[in-house]
Amino acid sequence: MRLINTHTGEFRTFWDSQRPHYAILSHTWGDEEVSYLDYLFLTSNLPVTSVGVIHALLKTPRADSAGIRKIRNCCKLAKSRGYDWVWIDTCCIDQSSSAELSEAINSMWAWYRDAAECYVYLVDVSARSQEDIAPDNLRSEATQATREQFRKARWFERGWTLQELLAPRKELFCDNTWEVIAEKSDIGEELSKITKIPLAFLDGTVPASDNKLCSIAMRMSWVSHRQTTRIEDMAYCMLGLFDVHMPLIYGEGRKAFMRLQLEILKKSDDDSIYAWKAPFDSSGLLATWPTAFADSGNMIQIVFPQDPTPWIPPTMTSIGLELRGRYRRDDPHQDSVDLRHGVHTIHTSIPTGDGAALVMYCGPRSAWQRPITHYTKHQEQVTALVLNLRRIGSTWQRVNCRRLQFIQDTMRTPAKIEAYNIFYVEQQGL
Structure with a gap:
C-alpha cells in the first residue's frame, strides 16, 4: 500500500504487516486530478525512464491545479489531526500498471475499513459564513442551505463512494474549504434518508458486508441509483460490499456485472439475488x-x-x-x-x-x-x-x-x- 507522508509529501510503500495508522480520502473526481506520475513529476521524483520523460513532456501537470490542492489540503487536515500518513486514490495507485490497479480495487474495501479516519471532501458543498458555522452537528445547527447542498452532493450519486460510506469506522465530512461540517456518527439518520440505507448498517451495529444479515438484493438496491464513469466499474465498485474478488477486464462492458453475480453465487445461498424486475x-x-x-x-x-x-x-x-x-x-x-x-x-x-x-x-x-x-x-x-x-x-x-x-x-x-x-x-x- 502506497501512502503519502503528510510532513514531506513523499511516497512510501508499506506491506500489510507494516502499515502505520493512516487517514484516507473519499471524494468525487474532477477534471484536474493528479495521477501517480503527475505527482512524481510535481515533486521532482519522476524516475528517469522513457515512460516518465514522455509523460512529463506530453502532459506537464500544473502545480496550482485543483487536484494538487486537494492532495495538499488532505495532507494538511490529516497532519492537524495527528496522522503522518494518508492514502488518496488518484495518486497513490499507479494506474499505468494493470496489476497494481487490480490489486488496489480488490483491496479497496479493506483499506477504507482499516483507516483510522476517512475524510469526505464535498466539493459542491459551499463554505458557510462565520455565524453559521457548526462543524460538529450538521443535522441541528447548520443552515438550511448547507443541509440542502449536503443532501444533493454528487458524492451520494457515485458508485465508488458507496463502499467509502460503509467501510470506514470513523468518517468526517468536509465542505469545499476543508472545514469539517459533520461526523458520520452524528448524522446517521440524515445519511439513511439520503441513501435509503438502514441506520443499523451505517452506525456499525450490523456490518453491511454481512452475508446473513444484509441480503444481496438489499445491497444491490443501494447501488442501483448510482453511476460510474466506466461501465465495468458498476460491478467492480461492489467487490468489497459482497466480499468477493475477481480479475478486472476493462473492455468487457456489462459482462462485468454478470461475472460479479456468478462470483456471489459461489459463496452465498441467498435467493434474493433473483429478486429483481425489469421491462x-x-x-x-x-x-x-x-x-x-x-x-x-x-x-x-x-x-x-x-x-x-x-x-x-x-x-x-x-x-x-x-x-x-x-x-x-x-x-x-x-x-x-x-x-x-x-x-x-x-x-x-x-x-x-x-x-x-x-x-x-x-x-x-x-x-x-x-x-x-x-x-x-x-x-x-x-x-x-x-x-x-x-x-x-x-x-x-x-x-x-x-x-x-x-x-x-x-x-x-x-x-x-x-x-x-x-x-x-x-x-x-x-
Missing part, C-alpha cells in the same frame, strides 16, 4: 444491470436452519444457469437411496405443464430489525418469492420479469431427502 417479456434468472434491484431494498433472506440437506450452488454452463428445484417424491423404495445420495437445494419446484414455478426462499421484510427469520417448528408459513419459468426447447426462461410475485409457502423440516428437477435457464448478458 422484459422473458429473461434469465440473473439481472443484467443493478438498476433492476431499485425496488428490492426490503428483501430479506429466509433461513431454515433445521434443513439437514446440503446447499448446492447454481453454476453457469454452456446452455445456461443450472439450478435444482426439489419436489416431494412419495416412493418408499427410494428412501434408502435418497438418504445416501439425495440432493436438496433451497428451491421448491412446482411443475405447471410446459412451465414451472420456482419458490425462492426470500421475501419482503416487515421491519429491518428482523433481517432473518428463524424457524423452530416443523413447518411455518412464509411469504416467499416465486419465479415463473417457461420451457424453450431444452432450456427455460423467466417470464414474470416486470414484477415480483410472492406466495404463501409452507416451509417444513423434510421428513426425508427429496427428489429434484434440474433446470437450465438461458442467461442474457454473457
Whole structure:
C-alpha cells in the first residue's frame, strides 16, 4: 500500500504487516486530478525512464491545479489531526500498471475499513459564513442551505463512494474549504434518508458486508441509483460490499456485472439475488444491470436452519444457469437411496405443464430489525418469492420479469431427502 507522508509529501510503500495508522480520502473526481506520475513529476521524483520523460513532456501537470490542492489540503487536515500518513486514490495507485490497479480495487474495501479516519471532501458543498458555522452537528445547527447542498452532493450519486460510506469506522465530512461540517456518527439518520440505507448498517451495529444479515438484493438496491464513469466499474465498485474478488477486464462492458453475480453465487445461498424486475417479456434468472434491484431494498433472506440437506450452488454452463428445484417424491423404495445420495437445494419446484414455478426462499421484510427469520417448528408459513419459468426447447426462461410475485409457502423440516428437477435457464448478458 502506497501512502503519502503528510510532513514531506513523499511516497512510501508499506506491506500489510507494516502499515502505520493512516487517514484516507473519499471524494468525487474532477477534471484536474493528479495521477501517480503527475505527482512524481510535481515533486521532482519522476524516475528517469522513457515512460516518465514522455509523460512529463506530453502532459506537464500544473502545480496550482485543483487536484494538487486537494492532495495538499488532505495532507494538511490529516497532519492537524495527528496522522503522518494518508492514502488518496488518484495518486497513490499507479494506474499505468494493470496489476497494481487490480490489486488496489480488490483491496479497496479493506483499506477504507482499516483507516483510522476517512475524510469526505464535498466539493459542491459551499463554505458557510462565520455565524453559521457548526462543524460538529450538521443535522441541528447548520443552515438550511448547507443541509440542502449536503443532501444533493454528487458524492451520494457515485458508485465508488458507496463502499467509502460503509467501510470506514470513523468518517468526517468536509465542505469545499476543508472545514469539517459533520461526523458520520452524528448524522446517521440524515445519511439513511439520503441513501435509503438502514441506520443499523451505517452506525456499525450490523456490518453491511454481512452475508446473513444484509441480503444481496438489499445491497444491490443501494447501488442501483448510482453511476460510474466506466461501465465495468458498476460491478467492480461492489467487490468489497459482497466480499468477493475477481480479475478486472476493462473492455468487457456489462459482462462485468454478470461475472460479479456468478462470483456471489459461489459463496452465498441467498435467493434474493433473483429478486429483481425489469421491462422484459422473458429473461434469465440473473439481472443484467443493478438498476433492476431499485425496488428490492426490503428483501430479506429466509433461513431454515433445521434443513439437514446440503446447499448446492447454481453454476453457469454452456446452455445456461443450472439450478435444482426439489419436489416431494412419495416412493418408499427410494428412501434408502435418497438418504445416501439425495440432493436438496433451497428451491421448491412446482411443475405447471410446459412451465414451472420456482419458490425462492426470500421475501419482503416487515421491519429491518428482523433481517432473518428463524424457524423452530416443523413447518411455518412464509411469504416467499416465486419465479415463473417457461420451457424453450431444452432450456427455460423467466417470464414474470416486470414484477415480483410472492406466495404463501409452507416451509417444513423434510421428513426425508427429496427428489429434484434440474433446470437450465438461458442467461442474457454473457
